[in-house]
Amino acid sequence: MLQDGSTQLLCLTASSGVPLFTRGASKQLPFSVIGSLNGVHMFGGGQGALLSSCETEGGGKVVWKVFHDSVMLIAVSGGGSSGACSGAEMSRLQRLLENVWSCMVLVLGQDELVNLRNIERLKRDLRSCFCLIDQLLEEKHQGVLGNLTHCADSLVPPNPTPLQEALDGFAQAADSEFGCLFVHGRIVVATEKWWRLAPQEVVLLCALVRTLSASGSASCDYPVFLPQGSPTVAHRLLHFQLLPGADVCVLCGPTPSLQKAETELVGRLWSPLIETLRSCLAVGERCLPGSVPLRPDVLALLLINRETRRSVSCVQISSHHPLSDSSLSKSRCWELLELFYIFSISRYFTQDETLCGSPEESTQSSHTEDFLHGFSHQPQQCYLVTEDCKCYGFQTQQHQFFLLMLPSVPTFALRTVATQTLTDIISATAF
């Protein structure tokens, strides 16, 4: 139906099947196909059956979901997605639909989407979500894995304490308990309450801040509806670009005004930290401070803290390294890291389910491969040797760790390298 690897998203009204928007994939599906996709779901409904997903002969996959009896989202993927197994692809699409719906709620509020009064108007309003939705559909995240892991992409600064203090002070001065500092679109520090938001909300807010930051605006007063915490009452997200690439935001009530917060608080509380912020910017895409040594044969890593729902990831390509005769590009490394994560999560480990979604969801998405059910135990470590790289993953009570290494690393040494790398990171950063 579609090109390999591309995903298309369709949004229709649930009752009448009026198309509201389509996103993704350069070539749109013909209207007749969209009509049939809606029709077959409706037909099932008439027979008392709920159609939730299907697979085409060519390996394409379709997932349907109706939200609040008002909006239907359909995700169509072209299949052939570089080796990802079908179950993993299905759960990716299901998760995508959840996330897209949450984006729509975040920007427009649930009421607007549930009580469809003026469809033309809604179509227009929905365009404000496209930036965010496109970010979810984007194949090449280049270093942002939150949509996949539902963990907040983080950057560990060399010296977090002054930043944490400044942020706490700033949030308090802005009458807010929810504050967060971003560098390169990743969370550096956040207030304690920020971490009590639903993990999915944290990931969405991160995505929103990334789009606001990319627009080049200096500050914003953006009404947001928290999909789980407050889907019908808007909060204000105040966003300030401190330096290009360094953003701070707070979620607050009616006060203070944007003008007041900006003129009275931003300069006063953040100017003293300008050098500290610059040192965070210098950490760059590595996301780990220079004090963390990484072996030169490490290609990429993803570390998830299962308790705090945070993750750090990085790709390390040293082009002039004698060992790296491989022609792996940076984007290919990110892709391989994602694929290895999906592979491990869908076959061996469990993805810590977030609090979101109805119970019906969790049964659906926990079709974590029949493969797993064949085991009497839960695997804790896994490895994979490919032509491009060698991969090692393992989980502990607190962490999940995924490591990609050069093929030149002896397979028997993978485990030692992986545990040592994790120990180095944790002892240096207490992540």
Added chain:
Amino acid sequence: MMARVTPGAFIVPDWHRCKDSKEYFNKIIQKKNRKNFGLLESPVMPPHAAVDTLDYKVFISGKSGVGKTALAARLAGLNIPSVHHETTGIQTTVVYWPVKLRENGRVLFFRLQLWDCGENALRRFDHLLPSCKEQVDAVLFLFSFTDRTSFQDLSNQMTKWTESTDCLVKVVVGTKFDLFMHCDVAERDVRKFQETWRLPVFHSGGEVSDRLGDVAPILNCLAENLWHQDCVRAGAAGRQQQHKTRTLP
């Protein structure tokens, strides 16, 4: 109403084309593009040539879809969004612009913070408009050449803003001037409007070819009028001091 300022009466017109402006304009340009400054930054001149920065708040007013966000991006030298969507809430953009005073050759950096807010959001959320009006110094009134109603609505908007405050610089910009095939507002109507209201009217639209030249007329006009307004205010208060002078770090 304040008397209209003749262009070039207070500042050197087209100063960005003069040689002596180069060292100042270089501070707002990076690799041929306009430099993006965070809130904690500003253009810094060497100590011997330190320059004062004057800070102003400019609200962009206009019907939904006329191109408020696109104009803000154009003035700031950012990428102009290719597809229209309603701006959610308030977005502000900072523009630094160096200006040379005619009278004494003094150079000033104008820091214009453009406030852009989606019309639907303004209607839906009560707190946004007061926030935009708070301590505003100037309003850019926008109409689109392709939408006659947006032009007819101008006087309405203007009256609304004049009621609340007297000290306000007003500049009118007609957008989408490049789409002459769909032009819905005649040149003579614009001229008539200009005579009646005695306000500067600009047009904008199309590809940006000369980055500074494209925005210089509008920014210079804003700067000149804001400067004049400050002088009038300062004169009225009987002192020559600028109320909002910010010294550079």
